Amino acid sequence: MNFGVIFRRKLRDSRRSILGWGIGLALLGFYVAVVYPLIQGLEEINQLLESPVFQALVPNLGELDYTSPAGFLGVEFFTWAPLVLAVFGVMYGLGIVAGEEDQGTLDILLSTPVPRWLVIIEKYLALIVVVLLIMAMTWVGIAVAVVLTPDLAISLGRLAEAIFYMLPVTLLMATLALFLSTVLRSRGQAGGIAAAFIVASYFLNSLGAMAPDTVGRFRWLSFYNYYDAAAVLKNGLIWGDFLLLSAVTLVLLVLSIFFFERRDLLV
Amino acid sequence: MNASQDVVIHIEHLTKHYGKVVALNDLNLDVYRGEIFGYLGPNGAGKTTTIRILLDLIRPTAGRATIFGLDVHRDSVRLHQRLGNLPGELALWEHLTGWELVRYLGGLRGGVDERYVGELAERLDLDMTRKVKTYSSGMKRKLGLIQALMHRPDLLILDEPTNGLDPLVQQTFYKLMDEVRDEGRTVFMSSHNLPEVEHICDRVGILRQGHLKAVERIGDLKKVRFRWMTLRTDDHVDPAAFEALEGVSDVTTHNGTVRFKVSGELDPVIKTAARYHVVDMSYEEPSLEEIFLTYYGGEEQQ
Numbered sequence: 001m002n003f004g005v006i007f008r009r010k011l012r013d014s015r016r017s018i019l020g021w022g023i024g025l026a027l028l029g030f031y032v033a034v035v036y037p038l039i040q041g042l043e044e045i046n047q048l049l050e051s052p053v054f055q056a057l058v059p060n061l062g063e064l065d066y067t068s069p070a071g072f073l074g075v076e077f078f079t080w081a082p083l084v085l086a087v088f089g090v091m092y093g094l095g096i097v098a099g100e101e102d103q104g105t106l107d108i109l110l111s112t113p114v115p116r117w118l119v120i121i122e123k124y125l126a127l128i129v130v131v132l133l134i135m136a137m138t139w140v141g142i143a144v145a146v147v148l149t150p151d152l153a154i155s156l157g158r159l160a161e162a163i164f165y166m167l168p169v170t171l172l173m174a175t176l177a178l179f180l181s182t183v184l185r186s187r188g189q190a191g192g193i194a195a196a197f198i199v200a201s202y203f204l205n206s207l208g209a210m211a212p213d214t215v216g217r218f219r220w221l222s223f224y225n226y227y228d229a230a231a232v233l234k235n236g237l238i239w240g241d242f243l244l245l246s247a248v249t250l251v252l253l254v255l256s257i258f259f260f261e262r263r264d265l266l267v
Numbered sequence: 268m269n270a271s272q273d274v275v276i277h278i279e280h281l282t283k284h285y286g287k288v289v290a291l292n293d294l295n296l297d298v299y300r301g302e303i304f305g306y307l308g309p310n311g312a313g314k315t316t317t318i319r320i321l322l323d324l325i326r327p328t329a330g331r332a333t334i335f336g337l338d339v340h341r342d343s344v345r346l347h348q349r350l351g352n353l354p355g356e357l358a359l360w361e362h363l364t365g366w367e368l369v370r371y372l373g374g375l376r377g378g379v380d381e382r383y384v385g386e387l388a389e390r391l392d393l394d395m396t397r398k399v400k401t402y403s404s405g406m407k408r409k410l411g412l413i414q415a416l417m418h419r420p421d422l423l424i425l426d427e428p429t430n431g432l433d434p435l436v437q438q439t440f441y442k443l444m445d446e447v448r449d450e451g452r453t454v455f456m457s458s459h460n461l462p463e464v465e466h467i468c469d470r471v472g473i474l475r476q477g478h479l480k481a482v483e484r485i486g487d488l489k490k491v492r493f494r495w496m497t498l499r500t501d502d503h504v505d506p507a508a509f510e511a512l513e514g515v516s517d518v519t520t521h522n523g524t525v526r527f528k529v530s531g532e533l534d535p536v537i538k539t540a541a542r543y544h545v546v547d548m549s550y551e552e553p554s555l556e557e558i559f560l561t562y563y564g565g566e567e568q569q
Contacts, residue, residue: 001344005374013362104358108414111322111352112375113344264325267315267356 026141
């Protein structure tokens with residue numbers, strides 16, 4: 001067995017994707033951050049946000065003040081960035097097995113002395129590196145804005161933690177897509193269900209905040225429930241949530257390998 | 268030849284169901300070292316199913332197969348080191364160049380002999396510096412062949428290898444296969460092209476609707492000889508005169524022309540023909556397919 005060949009190939013093939021998603025998120029972060037001084041003085045917004053309608057739209061605020069740097073970034077950037085990364089994760093996850101299976105290249109790949117589990121593991125390790133690189137670029141984008149915007153008093157270390165905090169969410173979604181694609185054998189169905197889960201996560205969380213007795217009871221199903229970026233920006237990583245998401249991800253990864261090892265490849 | 272240590276592919280009661288569809292039914296087959304085995308059958312007969320089981324891409328419903336004594340599923344990684352595979356529906360990484368693709372797959376095999384690859388590319392006349400997405404389907408088949416051959420595998424499993432190759436390249440392919448056989452290596456190739464199988468294979472297995480109908484040496488099959496004879500005369504020919512002859516069958520007449528199958532001695536045919544004024548006569552070898560139909564007469568036709 002020759003380790004690292006698929007990993008390196010996958011990284012090289014992801015160059016454009018890293019640049020695209022990384023620059024996109026960096027620009028989004030930069031833009032949101034430099035806008036902060038405009039919001040900073042608008043104390044009235046906080047009163048507005050007490051209305052449940054607005055709470056539904058800004059699910060990530062927690063007990064923080066919207067006009068504080070952590071509250072503002074938490075709502076305006078860290079509500080959307082994980083959605084973007086979740087979509088990226090789903091696309092990548094579908095590509096690990098189902099993409100090559102649909103194209104037909106998996107027949108050639110698996111005719112070489114490479115076990116199936118190694119294909120998944122190496123592409124998965126490449127995914128972690130790819131996501132970390134995208135996150136590093138995102139950090140640079142926001143960090144530049146923080147340096148240029150003295151009012152945005154936020155620690156660059158905490159910023160890095162909040163960005164890193166999106167890793168388990170991204171991996172969870174990639175692994176969910178991978179898992180579904182190994183079980184359902186249809187990239188379309190797997191992608192559809194994973195996308196539905198992303199949307200459901202968002203609304204379970206935001207509507208759940210408005211209606212805690214009904215929708216709110218299912219809030220634990222949303223990945224946002226384990227993702228409080230504003231709190232991380234203020235107080236640092238919440239390891240309990242981080243590890244919980246990672247554990248679920250690991251289980252899904254093991255199940256994906258289990259099912260993929262056993263099933264027929266599609267023609 | 269039949270010594271057990273020379274069995275390369277050993278297939279035992281291999282069966283594959285897709286839901287209610289039986290793709291392969293109780294297949295038993297041995298392929299020996301140093302032979303080119305032609306696996307023949309119409310589309311949908313189960314050729315690709317067999318090949319994909321041998322490569323551990325799909326799993327049998329029942330039965331088992333070994334290659335070089337190694338189980339195709341349990342020992343697949345070790346086994347694949349010694350296999351070269353050309354899929355029937357070949358899909359390659361379109362964004363790579365020929366060289367990049369060969370280096371990628373070579374990397375997975377622990378290295379690639381670039382000189383040998385260069386030599387193969389030259390013989391097949393393939394520009395390896397271009398991206399696969401700019402290749403024609405014939406060029407992709409060539410690259411598929413190169414990646415199957417490049418590590419000089421002990422066993423080549425080729426699914427419809429000449430499909431999409433132009434006649435000149437087919438000749439190169441036949442030469443390459445001869446060389447593989449001369450080195451004592453083994454080829455298992457599927458085909459629905461009879462003349463091709465007749466041309467390069469030592470033995471042939473006929474698969475139909477998931478059943479292996481026959482395994483024969485090419486030479487033996489040709490012994491089941493008959494020929495098509497066509498006589499053109501300027502008289503009216505009475506078909507009954509020929510039908511009465513021994514070894515003659517399938518007589519048809521059209522104006523002054525009579526056509527029939529002959530096996531056995533020709534003398535009675537010639538004497539009967541001499542009664543007419545023969546303008547022209549043709550005498551044709553049957554196709555392998557016709558031989559098969561004769562050999563396994565009464566089988567349902569495809």
